[in-house]
Amino acid sequence: MHSSAIDPSTPSSSATRAAALTRDWICPFCPLLCDDLVAASHDDGTLEVPDTECSRLAHALAQYGAADAQCGCVVDGSEADHDAALTSAAQWLASARRPLFGGLATDVAGTRALYPLAAACGAILDHLHGDALTPATLALQDRGAFFTTLSEVRARADLLVFFGCQPSRRYPRFYTRALGGTELARELVFVGCDADPAAAGLPQTRIDSLLRDADPYHTLALWSALAEGRDAAALSHGAGSQANVATALASLHARIASARYTVVVYEPAALPAPHAALLIEALNRIVKAVNRTTRAACLALGGDDGALTVNQTVTWLSGLPLRTRVSMPARVTGAAPLDHDPYRYRTARLLAEREVDVLLWIASFAPHAWPASLDPALPLIVLGHPALADAAKARGANTVFVPVATPGIDSGGHLFRVDGTAVMPLAAARGAALETVASLAAQLNERLSERLNPREDQP
Incomplete structure (x- = not known):
């Protein structure tokens, strides 16, 4: 990381504002974790990455300003000091029988500090993006998978098959990150959707789209049969639509067989619910079959928002992925110290069935508000982006809000990249005086311990 001052007379997109640069800055706002950026922090508290083509990054940086450093805590709709906010939060956690730690938009250090706090109060852990994360976890648990890395994609993949997704919609720099700067001739095939417009113009790249309107379950059933050696002609019998699907998939499978290295790209969040795990399992099964004769x-x-990072870290610490209740020792008599249930411990279900009595909401990367369905009477503790302060005030009673630093903006940190193989170190581009999730979780854990295990000399 290198920082330097910009001469305010130098022409730039930020006019004449002075700024400090952070070179080789890693963007924390999507799991691609692009590390080739230059971040500019201005005297007015705003940030920008000049000339970025990433609309997602530009939108995220627009959430930061001069007021962030002065953002205070909120208790029951009114401004409060730091000690009062943590005291109220610790009191709620100490008296809770089934708290939920939701959102969980944090980094490795934040997760590591939240885990003992969760264990101390017997909390359930679920992420903001748990509905997208869980199907992939279920498919991995059931059948396993063949994974790849961004480096492998860039260096080796000559055929990329995108199943039901256009990556640039959620990840604008995907093609730059995964394919940019290489001379390898490639084929990009979009199955079940139109071709991604952002892929047009890539050098030495052929782009196709097939079966745009086909049912994804039907498509993968036929594709799985072909991958396992079923005869394409036999699968083509029957209705005309099935024959067309089988013929198109047979042609695709032939291209896969002749490719040097095929990568099947999918987005769990873009797959149709509620049975996305079945689709992911089918894709994994197809890739396994392909690996008998070539590489895929x-x-x-x-x-x-740290979903992959939190899931990895919780798995290290407990042996189980997210949507797990942790309690060591178990606070409820007869309860297991660890209980993983991807359906029962879904945030939306827990809140709808009123099965939790406190929600601790973590939102450090963006001002993601707590679920709109949250009962106003349910105690809510928010360790969040400063932009959530007004919403916390508006909620009024039963609310504690403490502003936190965003890793990569106001603190350092570590996040797992989208391919799950690299942990990227984040450097603060701005450095406003905000506490980290890790620091606040540790303070809450200390206060909780004092309440649950008072010393004899305490009143």
Whole structure:
């Protein structure tokens, strides 16, 4: 990382504002974790990355301003000091029988600090993007998978098959990150959707789209049969639509067989619910079959707002992925110290069925508000982006809000990249005086311990 001052007389997109540059800055706002950027932090507290083609990054940076450093805590709709906010939060957690730690938009250090806090109060852990994360986890648990890395895609993949997704919609720099700057001739095939407009113009690249309107379950059933050696002519019998699907997939499978290295790209969040796990399992099964004769792998595009990072870290610490209740020792008599249930411990279901009595909401990367369905009477603790302060005030009673630093903006940190193989170190581009999730979780854990295990000399 290199920082330097910009001469305010130098022409730039930020006019005459002075700024400090952070070179080789890693963007924390999507799991691609692009590391080739230059971030400019201005004297007025705003940030920008000049000449970025990423609309997602530009939108995220627009959420930061001069007021962030002065953002204070909120208790029951009114401004409060730091100590009062943490005291109220610790009191709620100490008296809770089934708290939920939701959102969980944080980094490795934040997760590591939240875990002992969750264990101390017997909390359930689920992420903001749990509905997208869980199907991929289920498919991996059931059948396993062949994964690849961005480096492998860039260096080796001559055929990329995109199943039901256009990556640039959620990840504007996907093609730059995965394919840019290479001379390898490639084929890009979009199955079940139109071709991604952002892929047009890539050098030495042939782009096709097939089966745009076909049912994804039907498509993968036929494709799986072909991958396992079923005769294409036999699968083509029957209705005309099935014959067309089988013929198109047979042609695709022949291209896969002749490719040097095929990568199947999908987005869990773009797959139709509620049975996305079945589709992911089918894609994994197809890739396994292909690997009997050539090389192939899957690349799942997901893990936004630290979802992949939190899932990895919780799995290290507990042996189980997210949507797990942790309690060591178990606070409820007869309860297991660890209980993983991807359906029962879904945030939306827990709130709808009123099965939790406190929600601790973590939102450090963006001002993601807590679920709109949240009962106004349910105690809510928010460790969040400064832009959530007004919403916390508006909620009024039963609300504690403490502003936190965003990793990569106001603090350092570490996040897992989308391919799950690299942990990227984040450097603060601005450095406003905001506490990290890790620091606040540690303070809450200390206060909670004092309440649950008071010393004899305490009143």
